[in-house]
Amino acid sequence: MTNLTREQIDGAISFHGHHCPGLTIGLRAAEFCLREIGNAKDEEIVAVVENDMCAVDAVQFLTGCTFGKGNFIFRDYGKAAFTFFRRSDDKRFRIILNPTLCADLRSQMENVPRDSAEGKALRQKMIERLMEAELDEMFNVSIPDEPIPGKARLHKTIACARCGEGTMETRLSEVNGQLLCRICTIN
Numbered sequence: 001m002t003n004l005t006r007e008q009i010d011g012a013i014s015f016h017g018h019h020c021p022g023l024t025i026g027l028r029a030a031e032f033c034l035r036e037i038g039n040a041k042d043e044e045i046v047a048v049v050e051n052d053m054c055a056v057d058a059v060q061f062l063t064g065c066t067f068g069k070g071n072f073i074f075r076d077y078g079k080a081a082f083t084f085f086r087r088s089d090d091k092r093f094r095i096i097l098n099p100t101l102c103a104d105l106r107s108q109m110e111n112v113p114r115d116s117a118e119g120k121a122l123r124q125k126m127i128e129r130l131m132e133a134e135l136d137e138m139f140n141v142s143i144p145d146e147p148i149p150g151k152a153r154l155h156k157t158i159a160c161a162r163c164g165e166g167t168m169e170t171r172l173s174e175v176n177g178q179l180l181c182r183i184c185t186i187n
């Protein structure tokens with residue numbers, strides 16, 4: 001059963017725009033981080049997420065790790081996995097959604113249209129089940145051995161030789177002796 005407060009849950013729902021099973025996975029992943037690692041207001045924390053679905057909004061909202069601050073890192077692996085690091089003592093966990101959890105509901109959902117009454121009822125049931133689960137049954141937990149991702153560094157901005165738009169120097173590449181931005185490199 002979740003220990004998140006109504007206020008935390010409602011805050012994440014309004015940040016995301018709706019309540020859905022994906023957001024609920026993120027709520028519980030964030031809860032795991034708050035329980036074991038803390039939040040980015042009190043500690044230097046880095047979150048690495050392996051998907052860019054609904055869940056990551058709850059993680060950003062509740063842990064305080066955000067894209068803009070550079071302590072929220074997206075790796076496009078397509079997994080419901082979340083890794084949290086605390087710089088002060090190197091405490092870290094990688095958690096991934098337990099595939100057996102809600103497997104029955106997921107297979108039922110495959111057979112009904114998403115917007116049907118039945119589809120909505122199944123999603124609601126899944127949200128409830130995900131909120132009621134114990135964190136330790138919900139996620140498989142491991143200790144990653146990679147180094148903590150580095151702090152975001154500030155880079156110089158240089159004008160692209162073709163379009164003239166200011167571009168972070170690390171994102172320019174040399175094409176026939178000219179430094180081009182990625183857009184100009186593709187086109």
Ligand SMILES: [Zn+2]
Binds near residue numbers: 016018019020022054
């Ligand atoms: Zn959503």
Ligand SMILES: [Zn+2]
Binds near residue numbers: 162181
């Ligand atoms: Zn350009």
